[in-house]
Amino acid sequence: MPQDMPPVGGYSPVQYKRNIPARGFRPVHYLIGMHLVMAFGYYKLFYAVREQHELAREKLWGRLHILPLLQAEEDRDQARRYYADKAREKELFGTDNKVYHSDRFVRPTFMYTPSKVTQ
Structure with missing residues (x-):
């Protein structure tokens, strides 16, 4: 009885692994x-930080340049007060009274108080 022989070239390899196709891009x-x-x-961050520094510098210089104007406005308000x-004192007392015994100018201090004192 003749024995069956393998085909010429041998058998195809046995597939024992899962054959799942790769999806998406390579890593x-x-x-x-x-x-x-x-x-x-990082590019955008670099330029954003640079712009923030420039805006802060501009804000600081703006404040420094407006300071004399604000000081002059405060001085005019102090002179007006x-x-x-002085006019109110002259109206009440009839004469100029000196509060201090010196000719040196003392910058007045003003304090805002409520019109009615509640107790």
């Missing part, structure tokens, strides 16, 4: 994409 493409996104983020107080 190196994800790494490159991630690095590109991060590089763009001073002469109004």
Whole structure:
């Protein structure tokens, strides 16, 4: 009785692993994409920080340049209050009274008080 022999060239290999096709990009493409996104983020951050510093510098210089104007406005207000107080004192007392015993100018201090004192 003749024995069956393998086919010429042998049998095909037995598939014992799962044959799942790869989906999506290769991992190196994800790494490159991630690095590109991060590089763009750092680029934007670099220029945003530079712009924040420039805006802070501009704000500081603006405040420094407006300070003399604010000081002059406060001085005019102080002079107006001073002469109004002198006029009120002259109206009440009939003469100029000196509060201090010196000719040196003492900058007046004003305190806002309520019109009615509640107890």
